[in-house]
Amino acid sequence: MDICEFAVDKIRNFSIIAHIDHGKSTLADRLLEITGAIVKTDRNKQVLDKLQVERERGITVKAQTASLFYRHRGQTYLLNLIDTPGHVDFSYEVSRSISACQGVLLVVDANQGIQAQTVANFYLAFEAQLTIIPVINKIDLKNADPERVESQIEKVFDIPREECIRISAKLGTNVDQVLQEVVKRIPHPAVSKADAFRALVFDSTFDHYRGVVANIALFGGQVAKGDKIVSAHLGKTYEVNELGILTPDEHPRDRLYAGQVGYVVAGMKEVKEAQVGDTLYHQNKPVEALPGFKPAKAMVFAGMYPMDQSEYSGLRSAVEKLTLNDSSVTVQRDSSLALGAGWRLGFLGLLHMEVFNQRLEQEYNASVIVTSPTVPYKAVLCSAKLMKNRRAVQKNMVYIDDQRVMMKYLFPLNEVVVDFYDQLKSLSSGYASFDYEDAGYQPADLIKMDFLLNGRPVEELTTIVHKDRAYSTGKFMCERLKDSIPRQMFEIAVQAAIGSKIIARETIKAYRKNVLAKCYGGDVTRKMKLLKKQAEGKKKMRRIGNVDVPKDAFINVLKRKDK
Amino acid sequence: MTGYWVSGHMAIQRHLLDRVSAFPSQWPFCLRRCSYCNFNKYVPRRVDNAAMTRCLVKETATLLRLSRVARINSVFFGGGTPSLASPSTIAAVLETVSQNAHLPNEAEVTLEVNPTPTGMAKLKDFTEAGVNRFSVGVQSLRDDDLKRLGRDHSSWEALKAISEARTLCPGRVSVDVMFGLPGQSVESWEGELERVLDVCDDHVSLYQLTLERGTQLFKQVEFGEQTVPGDDVTAVMYRTARRILENRGFLQYEVSNFAKNGAVSLHNLGYWRARQYIGVGPGAHGRFVPQAEGAVQREARTQTLEPDVWMREVQQVGHGTRRRTRLTQLALLEEVLVMALRMTDGLTHQDWAMFNPDAGLHCILGQSEDVLELQERGLLILDVRGLRCSWEGLALLDSMLPTLLFHLEKYISNQEKQKEEGSPSLCQGGKSKTR
Numbered sequence: 001m002d003i004c005e006f007a008v009d010k011i012r013n014f015s016i017i018a019h020i021d022h023g024k025s026t027l028a029d030r031l032l033e034i035t036g037a038i039v040k041t042d043r044n045k046q047v048l049d050k051l052q053v054e055r056e057r058g059i060t061v062k063a064q065t066a067s068l069f070y071r072h073r074g075q076t077y078l079l080n081l082i083d084t085p086g087h088v089d090f091s092y093e094v095s096r097s098i099s100a101c102q103g104v105l106l107v108v109d110a111n112q113g114i115q116a117q118t119v120a121n122f123y124l125a126f127e128a129q130l131t132i133i134p135v136i137n138k139i140d141l142k143n144a145d146p147e148r149v150e151s152q153i154e155k156v157f158d159i160p161r162e163e164c165i166r167i168s169a170k171l172g173t174n175v176d177q178v179l180q181e182v183v184k185r186i187p188h189p190a191v192s193k194a195d196a197f198r199a200l201v202f203d204s205t206f207d208h209y210r211g212v213v214a215n216i217a218l219f220g221g222q223v224a225k226g227d228k229i230v231s232a233h234l235g236k237t238y239e240v241n242e243l244g245i246l247t248p249d250e251h252p253r254d255r256l257y258a259g260q261v262g263y264v265v266a267g268m269k270e271v272k273e274a275q276v277g278d279t280l281y282h283q284n285k286p287v288e289a290l291p292g293f294k295p296a297k298a299m300v301f302a303g304m305y306p307m308d309q310s311e312y313s314g315l316r317s318a319v320e321k322l323t324l325n326d327s328s329v330t331v332q333r334d335s336s337l338a339l340g341a342g343w344r345l346g347f348l349g350l351l352h353m354e355v356f357n358q359r360l361e362q363e364y365n366a367s368v369i370v371t372s373p374t375v376p377y378k379a380v381l382c383s384a385k386l387m388k389n390r391r392a393v394q395k396n397m398v399y400i401d402d403q404r405v406m407m408k409y410l411f412p413l414n415e416v417v418v419d420f421y422d423q424l425k426s427l428s429s430g431y432a433s434f435d436y437e438d439a440g441y442q443p444a445d446l447i448k449m450d451f452l453l454n455g456r457p458v459e460e461l462t463t464i465v466h467k468d469r470a471y472s473t474g475k476f477m478c479e480r481l482k483d484s485i486p487r488q489m490f491e492i493a494v495q496a497a498i499g500s501k502i503i504a505r506e507t508i509k510a511y512r513k514n515v516l517a518k519c520y521g522g523d524v525t526r527k528m529k530l531l532k533k534q535a536e537g538k539k540k541m542r543r544i545g546n547v548d549v550p551k552d553a554f555i556n557v558l559k560r561k562d563k
Numbered sequence: 564m565t566g567y568w569v570s571g572h573m574a575i576q577r578h579l580l581d582r583v584s585a586f587p588s589q590w591p592f593c594l595r596r597c598s599y600c601n602f603n604k605y606v607p608r609r610v611d612n613a614a615m616t617r618c619l620v621k622e623t624a625t626l627l628r629l630s631r632v633a634r635i636n637s638v639f640f641g642g643g644t645p646s647l648a649s650p651s652t653i654a655a656v657l658e659t660v661s662q663n664a665h666l667p668n669e670a671e672v673t674l675e676v677n678p679t680p681t682g683m684a685k686l687k688d689f690t691e692a693g694v695n696r697f698s699v700g701v702q703s704l705r706d707d708d709l710k711r712l713g714r715d716h717s718s719w720e721a722l723k724a725i726s727e728a729r730t731l732c733p734g735r736v737s738v739d740v741m742f743g744l745p746g747q748s749v750e751s752w753e754g755e756l757e758r759v760l761d762v763c764d765d766h767v768s769l770y771q772l773t774l775e776r777g778t779q780l781f782k783q784v785e786f787g788e789q790t791v792p793g794d795d796v797t798a799v800m801y802r803t804a805r806r807i808l809e810n811r812g813f814l815q816y817e818v819s820n821f822a823k824n825g826a827v828s829l830h831n832l833g834y835w836r837a838r839q840y841i842g843v844g845p846g847a848h849g850r851f852v853p854q855a856e857g858a859v860q861r862e863a864r865t866q867t868l869e870p871d872v873w874m875r876e877v878q879q880v881g882h883g884t885r886r887r888t889r890l891t892q893l894a895l896l897e898e899v900l901v902m903a904l905r906m907t908d909g910l911t912h913q914d915w916a917m918f919n920p921d922a923g924l925h926c927i928l929g930q931s932e933d934v935l936e937l938q939e940r941g942l943l944i945l946d947v948r949g950l951r952c953s954w955e956g957l958a959l960l961d962s963m964l965p966t967l968l969f970h971l972e973k974y975i976s977n978q979e980k981q982k983e984e985g986s987p988s989l990c991q992g993g994k995s996k997t998r
Contacts, residue, residue: 488962489942489959489962489963509795511959511962512794512795512798512799512958513771513794513797513798513801513802513958513959514958514959514960514961514962515818515905515957515958515959515960515961516818516961517769517770517771517773517818517819518770518819519818519834519835519902519905520831520834521587521834521840521842521848521849521850522842522847522848522865524834524898524901524902525848525863525865527901528894528897528898528901531897531901531961531964531965531968532897532968534964534965535964535965535966535968535969535972537965538965538966538969539969546936
């Protein structure tokens with residue numbers, strides 16, 4: 001089917017949005033099957049989720065796109081389905097995908113009903129003024145209560161219940177009707193082939209042979225192979241090497257037209273050159289950039305170190321390769337006395353970080369130590385008294401509507417980097433959202449805390465904490481140390497100290513008897529194995545005063561609590 | 564012993580080989596399993612005594628011939644409960660030993676005894692079969708403790724057994740006792756030990772109850788049905804036991820073994836002095852050079868554990884050896900070190916030289932800071948006699964061994980590297996600081 005035959009009024013651009021596990025990806029599979037884009041088999045379960053980690057965890061990490069041909073009442077339509085990640089960590093990506101659409105299918109589980117992401121995604125679509133088609137899924141399950149959910153939708157979203165479509169994506173029930181409604185209710189894109197070329201980048205991947213492959217939605221004009229295009233964000237010019245549509249596999253074409261969705265390869269070397277939300281236009285024909293572009297903002301930070309310094313370059317290349325395809329990870333080199341050279345990485349959320357780690361281990365065989373990150377401090381040497389600060393100072397509070405309130409606080413970054421975001425989400429069942437901006441450096445009551453073993457300081461563990469946190473951090477680390485250092489022939493005092501003042505202490509008891517009772521012929525074999533292992537362990541120990549500390553001890557003390 | 568000393572390696576090896584001490588023989592059957600036991604033991608419905616005997620005899624002959632050993636200094640019947648075996652089995656095995664090597668009249672022949680009435684009745688017959696030493700498994704003299712441990716005898720029976728054994732083999736009876744039992748306190752332990760010492764002979768073996776995974780007692784403790792004393796308490800129990808035994812005239816010669824009037828266990832000394840031994844029977848262990856195959860290196864050997872399978876193998880090929888591992892020079896030296904340090908006399912320079920004539924203990928271990936530190940702390944002694952633990956150090960031996968093994972390995976691998984590079988260096992006399 002030749003693409004240029006499609007009049008803009010036969011094009012529909014839509015997305016599927018939903019709370020996690022409500023059946024977004026299954027519905028996408030069904031739509032692909034019905035329109036013949038994929039052959040109906042059992043193995044099509046969630047075709048669009050390509051990454052191993054996605055398949056394992058049953059989540060979508062990278063958005064995929066497919067152009068479908070649908071015949072309705074004697075007419076053929078071009079339906080562009082843009083799959084979106086369902087997780088809260090990726091809401092920015094969702095908002096960009098949505099801006100390429102004119103409508104969305106809002107999928108709600110017939111038993112669970114409206115959940116946090118249902119609401120969040122609804123607002124994204126609502127604020128973008130898209131047509132919203134509510135779809136109630138999983139009606140095949142025993143506990144399904146579509147009537148109740150329809151009432152919910154009417155009440156919360158103010159959408160008449162008659163507009164809901166009840167389906168079972170798994171069984172295919174009523175899915176055909178969904179496609180019909182897409183054609184009927186969602187407007188065609190209000191664009192014209194005659195306008196200047198203007199396209200939105202809503203996703204990009206990195207291909208080793210071709211470079212960056214950008215997924216674009218054309219908001220005007222047309223673009224062809226060989227054209228020179230410009231990225232609004234960076235101002236750089238590229239030549240289009242290849243372009244086409246996705247079904248979801250790539251189908252190269254000579255030309256793409258306004259209202260269509262597809263991919264383009266244009267000699268970009270890094271995904272940072274094709275950032276989500278960016279605008280593309282023809283060289284010498286600049287256009288107004290599409291609104292809503294934001295560079296990705298990291299919310300959760302962690303330190304990452306190789307297990308052993310000898311693995312540093314292997315880990316570095318793995319991190320580089322992974323971030324090639326994920327421009328939302330912020331990377332900064334860092335180093336720790338105990339663990340050597342590593343990085344401080346920023347992620348969109350905890351899931352993002354976990355997926356990143358898992359991919360590091362699975363795809364690149366890297367074993368990584370994950371720590372709470374260090375936060376930059378500036379020490380001010382002055383004799384003036386330091387200003388007293390509460391940890392978080394409320395700045396203002398605004399009611400957005402009768403259901404939402406926005407609160408602004410001033411936080412020290414330290415309080416926020418590790419797990420604030422995660423706790424906020426879990427405390428509010430996912431409903432609360434969070435954004436931040438740098439408010440500069442502020443003076444604070446910070447102190448240096450040392451750790452001592454039988455009076456000798458352990459350099460690697462010296463840390464800077466806020467006065468209010470000193471005791472709890474000190475106690476926690478002493479306990480971790482106690483659990484990580486094996487007993488020796490004398491008592492070991494583990495202490496946390498501020499200056500000369502001891503603020504926390506744990507004791508590791510001495511062995512008073514440590515000898516095997518029976519050792520006759522044959523017993524020695526088993527005993528030797530254990531002794532040899534302990535002798536090997538001696539090689540990796542660090543001597544602090546008279547205490548032998550295994551290398552693992554540092555890792556145990558410094559790593560993130562949730563790992 | 565000095566008569567055999569000729570310069571050169573071969574002579575020393577011959578010396579070692581000629582004097583194979585030990586001949587441990589396994590009778591792995593018991594009437595029931597004690598709650599703390601994790602040895603290779605079986606509780607069968609019935610035992611085919613005749614078949615077992617035939618197989619023990621066959622394996623004995625095969626392995627003696629394989630080792631080409633000239634003389635056996637001691638034979639030990641363990642298990643299981645060897646006192647369940649018939650005296651004729653014992654006699655048959657001893658007969659086979661003397662047919663395949665020289666078994667002198669004064670060789671020590673020990674039988675482990677479980678002090679039940681059935682065992683008792685046979686003691687005299689055992690002596691007539693050739694046994695001249697008994698090791699009685701008393702464990703405890705408190706009936707409630709015995710019950711808790713799943714033992715199948717009473718304290719009265721145990722006392723009777725000791726008395727009977729002493730009559731038959733005066734001065735040659737050993738008694739096993741355990742501390743760290745559930746419900747024991749330091750005071751109750753001290754009282755019990757004193758009672759044992761009132762009735763025992765010239766040799767006492769003292770063991771701490773250890774919880775082994777997979778035993779009934781382990782599970783009971785895990786589920787809170789029983790509790791055992793904490794390690795601070797057992798440390799005190801061991802300490803006071805050593806003092807009490809010393810006060811009563813016993814000399815501690817090994818971590819767990821005490822003797823009066825020189826009544827040490829020759830057989831066990833053989834283990835700790837790393838002499839060769841040939842293990843026969845299901846689950847038995849051996850350390851010898853299979854010279855008949857042309858070997859010159861010592862092997863660590865284990866016989867098949869399961870009695871039925873073991874018997875089949877013996878019938879088919881003459882012995883049921885499940886594992887054989889050649890010991891490298893380093894592995895051999897490691898065993899020498901680990902075993903010898905368990906003795907209060909420790910590792911003499913002469914004994915060490917038998918295994919490693921090239922470099923002495925001062926050279927290999929005396930140079931390191933770690934070892935010097937242990938000496939300074941009064942735990943380890945390295946002097947003209949050799950290397951040994953102090954009284955305090957003996958109780959902490961396993962904390963010191965990894966360090967010693969670390970330095971031993973370092974020395975040996977350095978020597979090997981230098982040999983490859985063609986520049987073997989002799990030990991320097993002076994002390995250089997190495998870690």
